[in-house]
Each structure stands twice: as structure tokens, then as C-alpha cells.
Amino acid sequence: MLVLKSLEVEGFGPFADAQRIDFGPASGVTVVYGDNMRGKTTLLNAIRFAFYGYVVGRMMVGDEPRRRRLRSIVNRDLAASGVFRFAVTLAFEFDGKPYELVRACEALTGDPQDDSDFDIETLVRSGGRTLGPQEKDHLLATVLPADIARFFLFDGELLQEYEQLLLAGSSDGKKISGAIERILGVPVLKQGHKHLKSMADEAVRTAGREAGKHKDTQAFGAALQLAADQKQAHVAELERLQGDQKAQQELKAEIEARLSAVQRLRQIVDQLAKARDKLAEAEKDQRDAGAELQQSMSAAWRTLLREPIRVARAAAQAAAQRQHDELIGALRRRAVDHSHCEVCDQAVPASLHTALLARAAEGDTSAAAQPLLTLKELNAIQDEDRTGEVRALWERLQSARVRAKTAQDEVDDCEESLKGGKGDDIAVTQAEYTKTLERLAALADAVGKAEGKVAEQDAAIAELNRKLRGAAGGDLGEAEARAALLADAAAVFGEAVERYKNELRTKVQATASDLFLAMTTETSDYVGLTINEAYGLTIRHRDGQAEEARSAGAEHVVALALMGALQRNAPLRGPIVMDSPFGRLDAGHTDKIVAALPTMADQTVLLVHENEVDRGRVRELLRGKLHREYALERISARRTHIRAVTQ
Amino acid sequence: MRTSDLAELLGVLEFVRAELKPQLDPVFVRAVAEAESRHLTSEAEAQRALEAAVREALGRGSA
Numbered sequence: 001m002l003v004l005k006s007l008e009v010e011g012f013g014p015f016a017d018a019q020r021i022d023f024g025p026a027s028g029v030t031v032v033y034g035d036n037m038r039g040k041t042t043l044l045n046a047i048r049f050a051f052y053g054y055v056v057g058r059m060m061v062g063d064e065p066r067r068r069r070l071r072s073i074v075n076r077d078l079a080a081s082g083v084f085r086f087a088v089t090l091a092f093e094f095d096g097k098p099y100e101l102v103r104a105c106e107a108l109t110g111d112p113q114d115d116s117d118f119d120i121e122t123l124v125r126s127g128g129r130t131l132g133p134q135e136k137d138h139l140l141a142t143v144l145p146a147d148i149a150r151f152f153l154f155d156g157e158l159l160q161e162y163e164q165l166l167l168a169g170s171s172d173g174k175k176i177s178g179a180i181e182r183i184l185g186v187p188v189l190k191q192g193h194k195h196l197k198s199m200a201d202e203a204v205r206t207a208g209r210e211a212g213k214h215k216d217t218q219a220f221g222a223a224l225q226l227a228a229d230q231k232q233a234h235v236a237e238l239e240r241l242q243g244d245q246k247a248q249q250e251l252k253a254e255i256e257a258r259l260s261a262v263q264r265l266r267q268i269v270d271q272l273a274k275a276r277d278k279l280a281e282a283e284k285d286q287r288d289a290g291a292e293l294q295q296s297m298s299a300a301w302r303t304l305l306r307e308p309i310r311v312a313r314a315a316a317q318a319a320a321q322r323q324h325d326e327l328i329g330a331l332r333r334r335a336v337d338h339s340h341c342e343v344c345d346q347a348v349p350a351s352l353h354t355a356l357l358a359r360a361a362e363g364d365t366s367a368a369a370q371p372l373l374t375l376k377e378l379n380a381i382q383d384e385d386r387t388g389e390v391r392a393l394w395e396r397l398q399s400a401r402v403r404a405k406t407a408q409d410e411v412d413d414c415e416e417s418l419k420g421g422k423g424d425d426i427a428v429t430q431a432e433y434t435k436t437l438e439r440l441a442a443l444a445d446a447v448g449k450a451e452g453k454v455a456e457q458d459a460a461i462a463e464l465n466r467k468l469r470g471a472a473g474g475d476l477g478e479a480e481a482r483a484a485l486l487a488d489a490a491a492v493f494g495e496a497v498e499r500y501k502n503e504l505r506t507k508v509q510a511t512a513s514d515l516f517l518a519m520t521t522e523t524s525d526y527v528g529l530t531i532n533e534a535y536g537l538t539i540r541h542r543d544g545q546a547e548e549a550r551s552a553g554a555e556h557v558v559a560l561a562l563m564g565a566l567q568r569n570a571p572l573r574g575p576i577v578m579d580s581p582f583g584r585l586d587a588g589h590t591d592k593i594v595a596a597l598p599t600m601a602d603q604t605v606l607l608v609h610e611n612e613v614d615r616g617r618v619r620e621l622l623r624g625k626l627h628r629e630y631a632l633e634r635i636s637a638r639r640t641h642i643r644a645v646t647q
Numbered sequence: 648m649r650t651s652d653l654a655e656l657l658g659v660l661e662f663v664r665a666e667l668k669p670q671l672d673p674v675f676v677r678a679v680a681e682a683e684s685r686h687l688t689s690e691a692e693a694q695r696a697l698e699a700a701v702r703e704a705l706g707r708g709s710a
Binding site: 001138141142145185187188189191192195196199478481482485486488489491492493495496499500503504507569570571572573 | 668687
């Protein structure tokens, strides 16, 4: 069992000065609080660096995370002053024995660029002495093998990968299943079976040769040798077929990836067509809005003169009205004075004379002023403000420009993605895929037959061995005894592989179900988890049905339950170090998971942002199981200190 | 991997041995599992450890 004791970092990421974390007793939880960019992930990486000598980034290269360049790990403040050096010291206990692992990295040149410009020195001390190279390599390969590190050191993103275990035939799923079997100890049986079988076959041949030397057993010896040779031929054929099968399976996976890529290309082609349509539409709108704006702007200058013209026009209007009134009044007065109208050159009758006299006295010019009033109203209409229209057109033009730019970017992106891609070879790939499936089916059949022949030969060898023992009077020679011992043991190990896997699956399912129910808030609807052949877990509803589709949050909880279940059932146990694992979870689930941490593993290190869960809540939920608390304190953007938090 | 952590695995092996090959030496079966567990990362070391376990088993008169 692996137990972390302390971690010391210097010059590593934001930890320019030597900083240290003590993890406390073997059983319990250590929590490190830190804001973004303070170094939580760096601490996880420091542990990785100590064990493996490299740090992984978030980007993927194929199906592996890209390793970060050593230069990028150096503290930036130190690098700015020309110091390219960092070190990680990890103290731990393995199977009860204390070790101190030091990995120090130093530049060989003044301005290192590549990893080859650095030298990494690794030292392991235990019991007051430094381990030799072989002892050190063996220890580091045993303590926390890199292929199972994912179950001990992980972040929220890694947890999402476990959904792959539910996808039949997924290459990522197979890789994770393999790692799960590794942590559960299945390879011990698989390797044992393989080695025993190979040694047993060799022993049978030796036994045959030995038996051939004696008269009583000569015939059986010859038959045994022949059977062993025939078995070897069948095994060779079986291995050849299995090799072909593996190659075809890899080809199948590659074609599936290509089909998926072609599918993606098709999506991009569709997206490109739509982006081009959007671009054309936006450009047309841009042109139309531009033309309308230009037209509107040609008259818009008048808007500036609108007020002075309105004032001048009103004054002119009033002057015209006044002159008009005066003229009408003068004409009326002269018509009254002379009883003669100068306009129509006629005498004014007596009846009209009285009325004209009255209206002239009142100054009434209403009837004659009507056209002027109409003119005034028309002038008011011409005076309309056009700034709103111009503004609207300008905004429309700007919007069209933005849409055109966005569409152009999308077109450029699509065209870039399509570079080098062949969007039209899907039919060829599909045909190749069908052929591969046919070849795989034929190979599966051939492998089955070859396995049958090997089994027949095994049975024949067992029968010959039985007869040989009879002929030798039950007194086995050393070669026969060796062959029998190895063959029997190989049979036991072969049978134990599946039995052990089945037993583990049952145990992992039970433990994961308990953990899931302890971690989820949905306990009234769900009764547990169901495990598949690949160790994928499905949520089981109270009605007995499996929940086919589940949210990212549920995925997270299931993955954490799997982690805990593996820890609880694996021969290889150790600490769980988790970085920001609550990103997708609500407060209820976060609380329940924090409370369940001590049941997931004996030792847990939680690297967390206080927005995910605050200190008071952590203390309340973990109580006596919370052994240590640390805070990552900002000194500057490039410097962080680790401060022990006292409750 | 620590030997004591192999309890579950050894339990299954012993169950299968008793059922399938009761005459097979249980000490040898356990020794093979321990050797494989100790040398998972080295094929050559595992083979050497197995050879030693076979010799010991035959020395005890197992077959």
C-alpha cells in the first residue's frame, strides 16, 4: 500500500520558493484550497513528475495527453532571471517502508528550449541509504505504475472518460478496461497462465524425449513428443491467427476513426454551404443598407438646416399672412368707401355693402386665407426629422457587416478544416469496413477452430501422460513430474482468470453501488449500479430499468463511485489525489461526495476551489477525518505560497 | 503490489485448485502468483522466479 507523507516543490510552476505539504496520517483527508491559476493542478503534476519524470498537459496527441515541455514547467519569475531549475521531493511509505523520492531538473544551457537541454536527476532514499539504479527502477515501476495512475491522480475531465466503458468495442474503453484489470491484479493470473503454459509445453517435449530413452515407455515418449510438436504447430497457427485478428481489429478501429472523420468532413461541408449562404445574405444586406444609407444621407444635410429654415419659413409665412390680410382689408375698405369692387369692376349692392362693412371692421380674412393654411401644413410635413431613419440604416449596415465577418470567419474555418480531407471517399471506406468485418468474422471462426485443435492436443497429451505414468509403474521421472506440475498449474491459472474477473466484477458492482448511493441525492429513484463486461457502470432505477442516457453530472458521480470501488477491491492501494472534481456537480452532490471521501480511499488529497465547496462545509462534513488544510496564497501572478490553515 | 493484498486473488486460485486439480501443490500455486505479482514488469525476472518455484515444488515431491 502506498501512503503519501509529504510533498516539497521548488521552482515548479508558480512555486518559485520551496513550498511543502504534509499529508498527515495514513488515513484521512487533506484539502488544498486555491483560486484559479494558483497551482492546484501544478501540485497534482508535481506528484506525477516525482513518480514518472514528466508532466501531462490538457491537449491530446492521439489518445494520450501531450507531455509538457520541461521549459514550460520552470517558474516564470526564475526563468526571467535566467534560472531554469526545479525540483520535487516526495516522501512516501510503500508496504510500511519509508522512502524519499527526489527528482531535480536543471538546464544544461543558458537558454534551454527542448527537453534535451535539461538534465533530470532522480534519487530514492530509504533507511538512510540511496537506492541503486536497478532497485530504484524496480521500486518506481512497482509503487504506482504509470498505466494505472489514472485511478490515483485525476481531475474532473479524466472522470468523463469512463463513459467509454459503456461503448462496446471502443478503443478508449478497452484501454481503460485494461487499466482496471491491471489495478485489480488480473495480469498476475494472466501472466502466470501464459508462463506456466509455455513452460509446460517445453516440459512435455522434454518428458517425451526422456521417455523415449527407456524401452517400456519408448512408444509413449515418441507419441508424446509428436503430440507436443503438433500442439506447438497448432499454437503457432493460433498465434498467427490471433495476430491477424488483432491487426484486423486495429484496422477496424482505424476505419471507424476514418469514417467518423469523413462524417465530420461531411458535416463541415454542410456547415460551409450554410456559412456561404449566410455570407451572401449578409453581403447583400450590407450592399442594400449601404445604398439606402447613401440615399438617405444625400438629403440628410437638410436635417441640419431644419430648425433655422423652420423659423425663417414661419416668419415668411406670418409676413405673407399679414400682407395678405392687409390687402384683403384694403380692398374691402375701398369697396365699402366707393360702393364699387376694384377686383371685379362692379357696383356693390346695398345688401352686400352692410356685410362688407361689418367684416372689414372685424378684420376677417378666413375664407381667402385657406390656401395659405394648407401651405403651412404642407411645409410642416416637409420639415420631418430624418435622423432616426439614418441611424436605423447605419445600425442595419453595421449588423450586416458583423454578420458578414462572422460568416466569412466560419467559411475560412470550414475551408481550413477541409484542407487535405477527402469528403468523397466514404463509399470506399465503407466498403473496406464491410470487408474488414467479414475478415474478422472468418478469423474468429478460424481462431475458434484452432483453439479447439490446441485443446484436443492438450487432451491427447494428458492421456499420453496418464498412460506414460501407468507404463512407468506410477513412478514419474523428473521430466514427467515437471510437465505434470506445470500443466496442472497452467490449467488452474487459466480457469482462475475468468473466475477472478467475475468475482471482482461482482464486488466492484456492490462497492460502487454503495458509494453511488452515498454520493447521489437521487436515492429515492435509484437502487444502485450495474457493471458490464468492460467494467462500465449503468445506473439502475427502482423499476429495474437501466438509465440509458445520463447527464454529465451523473457521469461524474458514477465515475467517482467506480474510483472508490476499484480502490476498495484492488490489491494495489494508494492515495487518491483529485483536482477540482466538483465542477459539474450541484451543492447537494458536492456535499455528499465530500462526506464520502474517506470511504473512497484510506488517504485522499482534495485540490479544490472554494467556490466548489467552502472550508466551513468541508470541516462540518469531514469532521475528524479532515487531517490537514492548506491554502494557496497569491504572492504575485508568478508566485504562490502554500500556507497551512488552522481551524 | 504487496503479497498480503493478493488475498482475494489467492483465495480464488485456491478454490479453483481444490476443485480442478486437488492433487496440485497449493504452495506452488501460491508461489507462482507471488512471483508474478513481484515481477509484473519484467518477463525475465518472472520466468526466473517461476523456475525457482518449480524446483522447490519438485524438491518437495509435488507433481
